[in-house]
Amino acid sequence: MPKHPNPDVVLVGGGIGGSALAIALARAGISVTILEKSTVHVDHVRGEWIAPWGVAETQRLGLYEMLIGAGGHHPRRHIPYGDDVDTETAQAQTLSFTAFEGAGLKPPLCMRHPYMCDVLNAEAIASGAELMRGVTDIEVTAGTAPSVRFHHEGQTREFKPRIVIGADGRNSMVRRQVGIEEHRDPTHHLMAGMLIDNADGWPEDVQIFGTEGSINFLAFPQSPSRVRLYICYGLDERRRFAGADNQARFLEAFRLSCVPGSEHLANATPAGPCNSYGNEDTWTEVPYAPGVVLIGDAAGHNDPIIGQGLSITYRDVRVVRDLMLENRDWSAETFLPYAEERRERMRRLRLTAWTSSILNVEFGPHARERRMKVREERARGNLPDLGPVAFIGPEALPAELFSETLLDRLRAM
Numbered sequence: 001m002p003k004h005p006n007p008d009v010v011l012v013g014g015g016i017g018g019s020a021l022a023i024a025l026a027r028a029g030i031s032v033t034i035l036e037k038s039t040v041h042v043d044h045v046r047g048e049w050i051a052p053w054g055v056a057e058t059q060r061l062g063l064y065e066m067l068i069g070a071g072g073h074h075p076r077r078h079i080p081y082g083d084d085v086d087t088e089t090a091q092a093q094t095l096s097f098t099a100f101e102g103a104g105l106k107p108p109l110c111m112r113h114p115y116m117c118d119v120l121n122a123e124a125i126a127s128g129a130e131l132m133r134g135v136t137d138i139e140v141t142a143g144t145a146p147s148v149r150f151h152h153e154g155q156t157r158e159f160k161p162r163i164v165i166g167a168d169g170r171n172s173m174v175r176r177q178v179g180i181e182e183h184r185d186p187t188h189h190l191m192a193g194m195l196i197d198n199a200d201g202w203p204e205d206v207q208i209f210g211t212e213g214s215i216n217f218l219a220f221p222q223s224p225s226r227v228r229l230y231i232c233y234g235l236d237e238r239r240r241f242a243g244a245d246n247q248a249r250f251l252e253a254f255r256l257s258c259v260p261g262s263e264h265l266a267n268a269t270p271a272g273p274c275n276s277y278g279n280e281d282t283w284t285e286v287p288y289a290p291g292v293v294l295i296g297d298a299a300g301h302n303d304p305i306i307g308q309g310l311s312i313t314y315r316d317v318r319v320v321r322d323l324m325l326e327n328r329d330w331s332a333e334t335f336l337p338y339a340e341e342r343r344e345r346m347r348r349l350r351l352t353a354w355t356s357s358i359l360n361v362e363f364g365p366h367a368r369e370r371r372m373k374v375r376e377e378r379a380r381g382n383l384p385d386l387g388p389v390a391f392i393g394p395e396a397l398p399a400e401l402f403s404e405t406l407l408d409r410l411r412a413m
Helices: 015-025 050-062 062-068 087-092 096-105 114-128 173-178 246-252 308-327 332-360 365-379 405-410
Strands: 009-012 032-036 078-081 130-133 138-140 149-150 157-159 163-168 190-198 206-211 216-221 227-231 275-279 291-293
Touching: 009 332, 015 032, 015 114, 015 308, 032 114, 032 149, 050 308, 062 114, 087 275, 114 130, 138 173, 163 173, 173 291, 190 246, 206 332, 206 365, 308 332, 332 365, 332 405
Parallel strands: 009 032, 009 163, 032 130, 078 206, 163 291
Antiparallel strands: 138 149, 149 157, 190 227, 190 275, 206 216, 216 227
16 A cells, blocks of 8 residues: 555656655655656666756755765866867866855765665655655646556556646656647757766866867766766767767767876776767746646756756756745646746756857867857957856846847857
8 A cells, every 4th residue: 555545745757856856845744655667767878967056956955965975976176178279278277166165056066867866765765755666657637636547566546646746857748648838949969978987097076078079078077986978969970879889989089189188088987878869958838737747857958068957957846845835725826936937047048058059069160260269259258158057057147148149149150
């Protein structure tokens, strides 16, 4: 028998968002059941970097110390290498995350996605939530009296909670079943990722980002020897990292002329799959229906080029938690402030990601010259730089900077 025969809240999806919200609600004495299709969390190559503004959200949720205690790792320096800047200049432009301390922000936090899920799952259970795994055939019905039917351990069950939270990722079944419309930008490029071990010579406090030749590269250390690597590449090279030897070819691509010590990354040992996926933005104008609310990627995701996925999810969890605890009515109108805040947040992040994609994931001599021109124009104060958004958050810069005319200016350069 379920621990909560008729829980107040059913969360569909036991990943980061679902588990974090379950913890927050269960700690407040609300009965919560999580329905999760997997029996074990595995590495699908997902976000493993929480921006400083996202780390602040984990603090507001009372989760930060737990994540650090479970192995969360803080990079301390960000170096913008690339073939459009000499090594000495790139290193002189190193961003030290201690610069954010005056604003009350900690450095980014890196942690393997399956580990984070496991830690949050365990804390959700310890807080009083129920976690049901291996759940299939979930059917959600929206309305003032929502329901969830599903199959678990050979039986068909049904819950009639006060509210259903869809936290079931990009391909959200909950979103489709309740008829919430998803909007999608065209895919700009592809992104491949892989976790590596035995990168012993790579400094554990340094993350990097830049473009060389026909790739945009990113590296985020998780420990003294473990690093998560990503490569963005053009749509015209769809099979660049396909095939049985894709891990070896992925590592070889990290022998970068512009990055001192990149051989420590290229010579490392694969510690997970090498998977690729399309990079684009999706969003929902209204991420709720009567009796149902979406959070995380289910409500729309940002292009991973700027690594905001986990931060978006933790912000969603905190905002939805606050609204649910402030007003126990939980009618659709309760979540109007969430929809409004998220709509503008995702718009700003969408524009920020597009500027980064245009600048850093378009290749060839002209694209390289454009990156150099943009650096010069920014130094003169003639061109806005949305880059800080990826660290300090979308609300930290003036609203007037987030204009599509900026994209037109970049494309014209």
